[in-house]
Amino acid sequence: xxxxxxxxxxxxxxxxxxxxxxxxxxxxxxxxxxxxxxxxxxxxxxxxxxxxxxxxxxxxxxxxxxxxxxxxxxxxxxxxxxxxxxxxxxxxxxxxxxxxxxxxxxxxxxxxxxxxxxxxxxxxxxxxxxxxxxxxxxxxxxxxxxxxxxxxxxxxxxxxxxxx
Amino acid sequence: xxxxxxxxxxxxxxxxxxxxxxxxxxxxxxxxxxxxxxxxxxxxxxxxxxxxxxxxxxxxxxxxxxxxxxxxxxxxxxxxxxxxxxxxxxxxxxxxxxxxxxxxxxxxxxxxxxxxxxxxxxxxxxxxxxxxxxxxxxxxxxxxxxxxxxxxxxxxxxxxxxxxxxxxxxxxxxxxxxxxxxxxxxxxxxxxxxxxxxxxxxxxxxxxxxxxxxxxxxxxxxxxxxxxxxxxxxxxxxxxxxxxxxxxxxxxxxxxxxxxxxxxxxxxxxxxxxxxxxxxxxxxxxxxxxxxxxxxxxxxxxxxxxxxxxxxxxxxxxxxxx
Numbered sequence: 319x320x321x322x323x324x325x326x327x328x329x330x331x332x333x334x335x336x337x338x339x340x341x342x343x344x345x346x347x348x349x350x351x352x353x354x355x356x357x358x359x360x361x362x363x364x365x366x367x368x369x370x371x372x373x374x375x376x377x378x379x380x381x382x383x384x385x386x387x388x389x390x391x392x393x394x395x396x397x398x399x400x401x402x403x404x405x406x407x408x409x410x411x412x413x414x415x416x417x418x419x420x421x422x423x424x425x426x427x428x429x430x431x432x433x434x435x436x437x438x439x440x441x442x443x444x445x446x447x448x449x450x451x452x453x454x455x456x457x458x459x460x461x462x463x464x465x466x467x468x469x470x471x472x473x474x475x476x477x478x479x480x481x482x
Numbered sequence: 483x484x485x486x487x488x489x490x491x492x493x494x495x496x497x498x499x500x501x502x503x504x505x506x507x508x509x510x511x512x513x514x515x516x517x518x519x520x521x522x523x524x525x526x527x528x529x530x531x532x533x534x535x536x537x538x539x540x541x542x543x544x545x546x547x548x549x550x551x552x553x554x555x556x557x558x559x560x561x562x563x564x565x566x567x568x569x570x571x572x573x574x575x576x577x578x579x580x581x582x583x584x585x586x587x588x589x590x591x592x593x594x595x596x597x598x599x600x601x602x603x604x605x606x607x608x609x610x611x612x613x614x615x616x617x618x619x620x621x622x623x624x625x626x627x628x629x630x631x632x633x634x635x636x637x638x639x640x641x642x643x644x645x646x647x648x649x650x651x652x653x654x655x656x657x658x659x660x661x662x663x664x665x666x667x668x669x670x671x672x673x674x675x676x677x678x679x680x681x682x683x684x685x686x687x688x689x690x691x692x693x694x695x696x697x698x699x700x701x702x703x704x705x706x707x708x709x710x711x712x713x714x715x716x717x718x719x720x721x722x723x724x725x726x727x728x729x730x731x732x733x734x735x736x737x738x739x740x741x742x743x744x745x746x747x748x749x750x751x752x753x754x755x756x757x758x759x760x761x762x763x764x765x766x767x768x769x770x771x772x773x774x775x776x777x778x779x780x781x782x783x784x785x786x787x788x789x790x791x792x793x794x795x796x797x798x799x800x801x802x803x804x
Contacts, residue, residue, distance in 0.1 A: 356568060363565035389565050394495030396557045397565045430565030431556055433594075433602050437568050 324474030332459070332466045337413040339455045344378040345422065346448045352382075353441050356434060363397065363430050364389035377411040381422075384408070389430075401426030421447050485510060488583045489613060494557030497523065500538045500548060513644065513783070515611040517555055522547030526644075529779055555606050562587060574602045576677075583689050584614040584682020614682055616690045620646070620784055621653035622662075627789045627798055628745075628773055629666050634658055634719060635772035636738070636792070638765075639747040640756055645777045646784030647747045648679050648723055652690060654745055655680065655721050659693020671696045672717030674707030680723055705733035712740050721745040728761055738770060752776055753790055769793055 348370050355366035364386045371383025385404040389397065402423055409419050421444055428440040486509040490498050500523070501509065514526035522544065525532045532540040533547035541547065562581060563570050573579045578588045591606040628634050637654075641647035661668025675681045675698050681688030683700035692698060697715045699707045704722045711717055720737050722730070725746045737744055750756045753774055757763045765771060774790040777783075789798040 360569050361566075362569055366566075392491045392561060394493060394498045394557070394561065396494075396553075397560055430560045430563070431567055433571055433604070434568035 322474070324477065332462075334413060335455055335459050338415065338418075339452060339459070341376075341378055341412045341414050342418065342448050342452050342455070344374055344376055346445060346452065348374045348378060348382055349441050349445055349448070353438055356437050356441075360434075377408055380411075381405055381408045397430035398426040401429055418451070485583070485613060485615075488581070489515075489585065489611065492558065492562045492581055492611075494554045494561065497550070497554050497558065500534050500536070503538050510615070512613055513615070514613065516608070517550045517558065517611070518608040519550060519552045519555060519606075521550060521608075523550050529782065555609055558609065559589070559606055571602050575600050577603070578677070580678035580682075582682075582684040584679050586612045586614070586677060586679055588612070614679060614690070615646075615649055616652060616682075617646075617649055617784070618656070618691065619653065621650050621657060624650070624775060624786055624789070625654065625657050625662060626665065627775075628654065628658075630772070632667065633669065634743050634745070636743055636770060637745045637773040637775060638756075638771040638792075639745070639775045639777060640750045640753065641747065641777035642751050642779070643749060644783065645779045647749075647777055650775070650777060650784055651721060651723060651745060651747050652680050652692060655696060656691055656693040658719055658745070659695040668693070668695055669718040670716070671719045671721060672711035672715050673698045674702055674704050674711065674720065674722045675700050676702060676704050676707065677723065680721070705729040708733040708737050712737060712742065717742060719743045719745060723747050724749065726759075726761060731761055731765060734765070734770070744771075746771075751778075753788075753795070766792075773798075 351370045355361045367382045367386030371379040388400040516524040522533045588610040590608045591603045594601045659671045681698040682690040771792040776788040778787045
């Protein structure tokens with residue numbers, strides 16, 4: 319039972335990184351869609367956000383759909399505040415790290431106020447971070463994925479030996 | 483949606499809260515809301531300027547005035563642009579944006595120039611929210627002086643800014659289009675609404691009542707728009723706001739040559755004032771317009787000061803009031 323437990327912990331470590339990578343990839347997809355909506359469709363941000371949300375789906379998509387809906391309600395708040403509200407609401411249902419969340423929140427500071435070029439630059443800034451982080455995770459998983467599982471299994475054996 | 487509801491939906495939460503307790507009928511009397519960074523919020527209501535206290539009551543005392551911060555203007559700009567300033571770059575080049583309902587917002591700030599032409603405005607410093615008012619039948623008493631049997635006279639409305647020129651034009655368009663029982667049967671009107679103030683179009687559909695036989699070209703330059711309407715919609719009357727450029731005059735001549743009647747407005751305080759402007763004096767000298775209507779703010783916006791026969795330049799009111 320101990321060996322199964324520790325092996326499972328090793329497995330979870332590996333899975334956590336995989337899920338985080340999937341979340342980051344979904345954000346990247348969403349941002350590319352958003353850039354297209356702004357650049358080619360010249361859609362309004364609430365419409366673009368809802369469209370992106372429905373296309374991406376998952377919990378990441380919900381962040382975009384929710385902010386689009388909030389913008390349409392016209393409560394008098396800035397895009398930054400509404401974006402923060404939405405990210406805070408859904409962050410616990412994602413596997414994103416604190417640094418990922420901070421970078422995601424930084425996107426809100428320039429949302430909706432600047433011209434097209436600046437909007438695109440703002441999105442590109444986050445895309446660069448996502449690209450780096452996804453590549454780093456891929457490399458890390460390739461190197462350490464098996465290691466986590468093996469360490470988990472061996473750790474379990476070690477505990478058993480020490481106990482008996 | 484009522485005017486107050488529409489305007490409040492575009493204001494930042496801090497500014498919006500100032501107007502909550504103002505009743506709808508009082509809000510209707512507000513013509514301008516001026517926001518300037520680190521300066522007091524100022525309202526133009528019934529021809530008078532007021533400050534607003536933090537509790538929303540109007541005051542003339544500067545020390546009690548609510549002060550506008552930059553964040554208020556940024557948040558308001560976001561709401562006005564539907565969080566999409568990037569989609570309004572074309573409008574910003576002209577220095578204003580038009581809101582749903584035809585309310586026009588003038589914006590100043592840092593103008594960005596690219597390759598010698600204005601690209602956009604950023605770092606907004608001030609906003610002037612001009613609340614559009616549709617007053618049904620405000621042109622009703624003026625209307626009999628405009629019509630000429632089953633058609634109308636070429637008419638030029640002369641008015642200083644803020645005296646109800648566009649409101650009067652909008653109601654004239656509606657009356658010409660719908661007709662008036664036992665007086666006028668109504669004819670097709672084409673409107674070139676360059677600044678989206680007449681029809682208050684939202685996504686191409688007029689939000690104001692401009693009549694059942696009216697076609698509106700929204701956001702289109704006046705001179706091109708008049709020719710487009712001539713070619714496409716065969717109007718009997720074409721209406722435009724704020725003429726003054728040489729190209730407008732050439733387009734007006736095209737319209738007249740096509741046998742179509744015109745209703746136009748122009749900035750000015752009197753006929754003499756217009757005659758001093760080189761471009762417009764030519765129109766008067768050529769006796770193109772058959773009626774001049776002079777408006778003022780003397781008894782509130784839309785006061786008809788005079789109606790002048792364009793041929794002999796005699797007053798048709800002769801000291802009487804409408």
